[in-house]
Amino acid sequence: MADPLDDDPPRSPPPETLRAIQEQTTPDLTRNARRYAERRAQAVRAAGLPIPKHYDRELLDDAHADTWTGEAPWDPSRCSLLVHLCGVIKKRTWLETLHARRHRRASIDVSPNDRGWLVAPDIVERQMRDASQGDVSPIMVCALVVRVCHELRRVTGADPGRLAILQCWENGLTERAEVMALTGLDEVAYHRARIAVMYLSRQLPPELREVVEATLRSAS
Amino acid sequence: MNDDGFELSEELAPYWVAPANDVLPSERDEVVDPVLGIPTKDLRLVDSYFHELAMEAALDPRPNTPEEQAIDDALLARARERMTISPDELRALRRRR
Numbered sequence: 637m638a639d640p641l642d643d644d645p646p647r648s649p650p651p652e653t654l655r656a657i658q659e660q661t662t663p664d665l666t667r668n669a670r671r672y673a674e675r676r677a678q679a680v681r682a683a684g685l686p687i688p689k690h691y692d693r694e695l696l697d698d699a700h701a702d703t704w705t706g707e708a709p710w711d712p713s714r715c716s717l718l719v720h721l722c723g724v725i726k727k728r729t730w731l732e733t734l735h736a737r738r739h740r741r742a743s744i745d746v747s748p749n750d751r752g753w754l755v756a757p758d759i760v761e762r763q764m765r766d767a768s769q770g771d772v773s774p775i776m777v778c779a780l781v782v783r784v785c786h787e788l789r790r791v792t793g794a795d796p797g798r799l800a801i802l803q804c805w806e807n808g809l810t811e812r813a814e815v816m817a818l819t820g821l822d823e824v825a826y827h828r829a830r831i832a833v834m835y836l837s838r839q840l841p842p843e844l845r846e847v848v849e850a851t852l853r854s855a856s
Numbered sequence: 857m858n859d860d861g862f863e864l865s866e867e868l869a870p871y872w873v874a875p876a877n878d879v880l881p882s883e884r885d886e887v888v889d890p891v892l893g894i895p896t897k898d899l900r901l902v903d904s905y906f907h908e909l910a911m912e913a914a915l916d917p918r919p920n921t922p923e924e925q926a927i928d929d930a931l932l933a934r935a936r937e938r939m940t941i942s943p944d945e946l947r948a949l950r951r952r953r
Contacts, residue, residue, distance in 0.1 A: 648943035668914040675910030805904030806897040
C-alpha cells in the first residue's frame with residue numbers, strides 16, 4: 637500500500653528485484669502469505685472493526701501489487717519476499733486498525749475511567765469470552781491488551797536478549813534484520829531470544845491463550 | 857522504520873547497549889491511545905505478538921484444503937498476470953481505477 641505521507645513518487649524496482657519477485661512468487665509463497673493475511677484479517681476483526689468479504693485476499697493481492705510497482709519497496713538482499721509481504725500487510729492492518737479506532741471514538745460506550753484494568757477480573761474474563769464469540773467491545777480490547785502485555789513481560793523476565801526483542805515489538809519492529817541492527821543481537825542470539833519468547837508465551841495462562849486463539853479463530 | 861513510518865534507528869540505537877538500564881523513547885514520551893486509554897507501546901506489543909503468531913500460522917506445513925487451494929490458485933494466477941505488465945503500466949492502470 638502506498639504511503640500517503642510519502643511525497644516522492646514511487647520508483648519502479650530495478651530489473652534484478654523484478655526478477656526476484658517473479659522467482660519467489662510461487663505456490664508455496666502464495667499459501668504462506670495467504671495464511672498470514674487470514675490471521676491478520678482475523679486480528680483486525682477481533683479489534684472490533686468490520687472487514688469486507690475477502691479482505692484477506694485483498695491484503696495479499698495489494699501487497700504483491702505494491703511490491704511490483706515499487707510502492708512498497710523490497711530489498712531482496714534484506715529478507716525473503718514472504719517476510720516482505722507479511723511486513724506490508726502488517727503495516728497496513730496496523731494503520732487501518734489505528735485509523736478506524738480513532739474514528740469510532742464517538743461510539744465508544746465506556747467512560748475514560750472505565751478501562752479494562754479497573755474492571756473486576758470476572759468481568760474482564762467474561763468480556764474476553766464474549767469477544768471470542770464475536771461480541772467485541774472496547775473493554776474487551778483493553779482487557780486483552782493489558783493481560784497479554786502483562787503476561788508477555790512476566791514470562792520474558794529479565795533476560796537482556798528477550799527484553800530487547802520485546803522492546804522492539806513495543807516499537808512495532810519485528811523484521812529480523814532491523815531488530816538485529818537495533819539491538820546488536822547477532823543471528824544466533826536473535827533466533828535464540830525470539831524462539832524463547834514465543835516458547836515462553838505458550839506459558840500464558842491457558843484461559844488467556846485460549847481467548848487469544850479463539851478471538852483470532854472466531855473472527856474469520 | 858516502524859509501522860507508522862517513523863525512522864527509529866538513530867534515536868534508538870544508543871539505548872540498546874544496555875537495555876535493562878536505559879530508558880527507551882517509547883517509555884520517555886509515553887503516548888496513550890486516545891480511545892482505549894492504553895499506552896501505544898502496549899498496543900504495538902500485542903500487535904507484534906499477533907504478527908509473530910500469524911507468521912507461525914503462515915509456515916504451518918499442513919496441506920491446503922481444496923477450497924484453500926482454489927483461492928491460492930486464483931491469487932497466484934492474478935499475481936502472474938500482473939507480472940506480465942511493467943510496474944509503470946500497472947501504476948497507471950491502478951490510478952485509472
